[in-house]
Amino acid sequence: MPCLLRAIGLLGLMLAAHTAAADKLRMVGDAWAPYADASLLNGGLAIDLISTALRRAGYTTEYEQVPWARAIYDLGEGRYDVLIDAWYSDERTRIGQFSAGYLTNRLRFIKRKNSDIDYQNLAQLHAHSIAVVRGYAYSNAFDNDYELKKIPVASFSTAVRMLAAGRVELTVEDEYAARFALSRESQQVRDSVEFLSKPLAENTLHILVSLKNPDHEKIVARFDQEIAAMKADGSYDTLFKLHGL
The missing domain is CATH 3.40.190.10 (Periplasmic binding protein-like II)
Structure with a gap:
């Protein structure tokens, strides 16, 4: 009987461990x-x-x-x-x-302050290079517009530094995320870029x-x-x- 009880107890522990593992994401x-x-x-x-x-x-x-x-x-x-x-x-x-x-993200384009780029529709941006984070989805219209000159990069930090340095003409990011990231960049980078007024899209997360x-x-x-x-x-x-x- 003690052996049986031990076996039952061990089985219970194993089942509990399996359940806990199944419920851990x-x-x-x-x-x-x-x-x-x-x-x-x-x-x-x-x-x-x-x-x-x-x-x-x-x-x-x-x-x-x-x-x-x-x-x-x-x-x-x-x-x-x-x-x-x-x-x-x-x-x-x-x-x-x-x-x-x-939650909802509001996507906005960012340009250099000395740039006269305007955005009312995507066709206006076909002539301009845009840094995008590799693997991100932005909006159906943006992602499927193959006339846009998208430059894949590893992160928004890379994108905005390229923008400030004049290596691309635009980048795009969620507004809260962009503001947070810019607060961690150098004063030179922060002072050299600004948001375009019209958002690209609002995306649900x-x-x-x-x-x-x-x-x-x-x-x-x-x-x-x-x-x-x-x-x-x-x-x-x-x-x-x-x-x-």
């Missing part, structure tokens, strides 16, 4: 302050919102910060369960399931759950449910205030 993203950055409070606004919603949904999470192109690739390979900050694109539905939007995770539909459904509940109970707005947004 591996999250991934790149540094994109103020939304995601391991050096910020609770990892940044997006990570705070997502981890809170998933915790309320019954999941534990761990987060790894890697370059964007690697994050996308590794999610598709199933090395991670959740990409934390994806804009919608049809191509990405091949590797993951999108949640509903959990989603989590993207790997199709390699067999529970991807359930994870998305629970996440969406908890984000809606957080908006209803005020905790969603509280996190925005906590992060100064």
Whole structure:
């Protein structure tokens, strides 16, 4: 009997460990302050919102910060369960399931202050070089306009330094993210660039759950449910205030 009890106890521990592992989600993203950055409070606004919603949904999470192109690739390979900050694109539905939007980004072009570039429609920009972050989706119209001279770079920091140095004529980024990044750049860079008044687009931000995770539909459904509940109970707005947004 003692041996049987020990065996039952060991089986119970193994089942508990398996359940805990199944409910632990591996999250991934790149540094994109103020939304995601391991050096910020609770990892940044997006990570705070997502981890809170998933915790309320019954999941534990761990987060790894890697370059964007690697994050996308590794999610598709199933090395991670959740990409934390994806804009919608049809191509990405091949590797993951999108949640509903959990916040909105306002995309704006940035030019040098001595430039007379104007933007009312994309056709006006066909003659100008535009630094874009490799692997990012911006808007359907922008992404599918092959007459635009897009210069892929590794990060917005690289893009805005190239812009300030005159190596490209424009770049584009979410307004909050751009302002945060510019506050970390040199005075020379900050003083040499400015936003164009007309935004390119407003994009909803989603989590993207790997199709390699067999529970991807359930994870998305629970996440969406908890984000809606957080908006209803005020905790969603509280996190925005906590992060100064």
